[in-house]
Amino acid sequence: MVAIDLARLRKQSNRLADFFFLPDEFMRHLRETLDFYVNYSLRKKTDIAPGSNLRTYRTPPVVLQHIQKELRGVAENNPAYALDLADRLWDVGTLETSLLAAFLLGCLPPQEERLLARLxxxxxxxxxxxxxxxxxxTSMTRMRKESPDQFLVLIREWLHPARPQTWSNGIQALLPMIEEASFENIPLILDMVEPVxxxxxxxxxxxxxxxILALYKHSRDETTYLLKQILSQPSDPMTVITLRRIAPAFPAELQSELGEFLRYRSVEKGS
Structure with missing residues (x-):
């Protein structure tokens, strides 16, 4: 791998920003930049990222960070071009181009009609x-902060009881909002996640x-009450089994609050 000269990397990143409105040139210079910083000592025959199905240049994270820094301003000021470039990057199908595509989605205003479809x-x-x-x-940061109602509409769709295939995405997208100290609409969140x-x-x-950990950290009493309600009348025997399996990760106080309910259901079910 070429040693990273930060001054040179800044120039390369600035050069990429200059080609923001010329997708073909941008893609050519991006490939050249990524190739320049390839860590050949880590590359394997398949060049597939660990735990992934995406090819990778194995580019050091600092390279993408500098590129993103230079692209942010021009992308936020030109959302239509940013979305077109994001599509081009996503279609390439490498780890690095996919990460850049996701970053560009995060630069789009929540009002961009095509944003929800891409997400x-x-x-x-x-x-x-x-x-x-x-x-x-990252891709949902602006929507989450600037248009929380629109964000929650999308999350409600992903967490709909009839769409279990999108539940995981809904949960992971929801976590950053729950963790924001300013967020106050916990009752709405609890209502959405109860079926999940x-x-x-x-x-x-x-x-x-x-x-559960995020909810409990934000609102202990409400989260404890919800879990007790669920455990009192579980709609599926696996509910108790699942909560019992993950209970060791809960704070000691929550484990104590739920212990009686978990033990009661386990005896009742004969497990």
Whole structure:
């Protein structure tokens, strides 16, 4: 791997920003930049990112960070061009171009009509955990902060009881909002997530664990009450099993509050 000269990297990133309105030139110079910083000592025959289905240049994170920094201003001021470039980057199908595409979505204003379609389609297509995380956090930052009502409409669609295939995305997208100290609409969130906690099953237990931890950190009493209600009348035997499995990750106080309910249901079910 070429040693990273930050002054040179800034010039390369500035050069990319100059070609923002010329997608073909931008893509050519981006490939050249990514190739320049390839870590050949890490490259393998397949060049597939670990835990992913995406090819990767194995570019150091600092390279993408500098490119994003230079693109942010021009992308926010020219959303139509940003979306077109994001589409081009996404279609290339490498880890680095997918991360840049997700970043550009995050530069779009919430009013951009095509934003929701991209978020929904791309988040269902992607298998790479890093790209998925970017789509469900960075790509949705402006919508979450500038248009929270619109954001919650989308989350409600993803968490709809009839769409279990999008529940995981809905939970992960919701976590940053719950964790923001200024957020106050916890009753609405609890209403949306109750069916997911009840019916999420073992395949989503890690998502449910993260959700419960975030909710409890923000609103202890409301979260504890919801979980007790769910455990008192579980609609699915797996609900108790799932909550029992993830309970060791809960704060000690919450474990104590729920212990009686988990033990009661386990005895009643003979497990």
């Amino acid at each position: 929904t389609a791309w988040s269902q297509q992607v298998q790479d955990p890093d790209v998925r995380s970017e789509l469900l956090s 906690i009840q019916n999420g099953g073992s395949s989503r237990q890690l998502d449910i664990r993260d959700l």
